[in-house]
Amino acid sequence: MKTKRRSQDMRRQERLWGLLFVAPISLQIVLFCVVPIGIAIVVAFTNWNVIKGTYDFIGIDNFVEFLTDKKFWVAAGNTVYMLIPIPFYLFFGILFALGSHRGTPGSTVFRVLFFLPYISSIVALVVMWRWLFNYQYGLVNQTLMAWFGIQGPDWLGDPAWIKATIVIMIVWKMIGIASIYILAALKNIPEVYYEAARLDGASSVRMFFRITLPMLSPAIFFLTIIGIIGSLQTFVEVQLFTSDGGRNYSAATITYYIWQKAFVSNDLGLAFATAFFFALVILGATLIQFRLSRRWVYEGE
């Protein structure tokens, strides 16, 4: 009887402390996540002006407005364009992870160097790239001229090249982190698989496509998911590389469009409506990825 009460008492203690331990983070999430998003959904149906602080409910007008805005569709196209870096940094990530895995001399030092772009602030990186890709005095164009006698493109000013410049920079920034994830996955492949394949006389190429690549598929999937979510939200590069989204809005992304509506035009209602729509698109894209993943991601035996 006494022990029963004691164990009941201990269970109550556990429940109490469990709730207390998760209280700070739960409070944060409710106050600064759930509440704001609730407000945002309401504001999306108003014409809230930040400066004046006035608003009326206007139904779905905001949704109609951005969906019929030509600039929005230019931004949507550019946002899709920002998916281009993903296969490139996956490819180089796999390449360098394989190089590092086979114990190439110097790989520890190389690994640190590969990480430098990823850990550096995006602001500093963009500032640096603007200087590297300066049309007239940048290192890139000067080198092209000195070595090959070619006048390099106007990387930052030309509507076609500005997107390419951003893509190249993202690839360069992400290779390090991609190769680390792939390397971790490589280390988890049991050596016995290769031994068995070698006994069967399989070539290295065959082993790569039959063992290594399938075993890497969960890591590749993970990188693709976070890559897509990240790419679709490209913002800082656009904001810092261009003024006003680039000539003819050539570099502006949806996130940039949302930011501009909220803080340059002060039209919060429209910004929130766009953001709400955009969140649903990202959610949809992620769900489709998970659905498709069943076809190619190896899930263990």
Next chain:
Amino acid sequence: MARTNAGVRRTGTSVAFVLMFAGAVTMVLPFLWMLSTSLKQSNLVFGAPEWIPDPVDWANYAEVWDAAPLATGLLNSVIVTVVVVVLGVFSSTMAAFAFAKLDFPHKRTIFVVLLSTIMIPLVVMILPQFLVFAQIGWTDTLLPLIVSGLLLTNATMIFFLRQYMFGIATELLEAAKLDGAGYLRIYWSIFLPLCKPAIAANVIIVFMTTWNDYLGPLIFTSSPDKSTVQLVIASLNAYHAEQTDYPLIMAASIIAVLPVVILFIAAQKYFVDSFAFSGIKG
């Protein structure tokens, strides 16, 4: 036969080395050019590319403090980063401990809500937050940076720490309970010390994310004395790139990048491990 195999392997290693070397050079070259430019006199940056400046001019590193509120920016960044790291370590280890080892009402629901915050696009989260911060009068203070910085990092940290704590034997907890230790003590004197490597890894990631954040400061603050170092660099870029004073901007950027690079090199092992950990096992 054996000889050709060894030969093939040697060739493979050489190819891999050349490849890795070329890759590493591509990663580092822009930084070296940034360093080189920061040591040039401003009128000398527009000639043919010169890797070793002549003369080497350290003056930019002194001048940049007067050209922009860099000291204020660094101080604000340090305040925000330190507070986020300290509070983040406590709130996330406490939550991770509860999720991994304790049983309490609505545990699953709370955990799922927490994880789903990772999936919400940052801009979708940060705009409504701006509205809330504006309503409670927090805009243009450092508080929103701290709160949203915590939110940005907490969910992933909890997930990662929870995985780590699963690996710690529950018998330890049971034994401590029999000895009469309360849950707070078990958390503080058993689990916290045992999680040191995982915590170290997280501190680095949180430090990096918070220190490098640009979107948060851009949206939540407006006056120069609330700027973080990233905003200061961005404003220098907007202003001095017009004036084409590139050495000055490069010097400031190097100052902004340096703390993270130093931390990264010092704690490289934890850092790489943590990424390997937090990713899924292949």
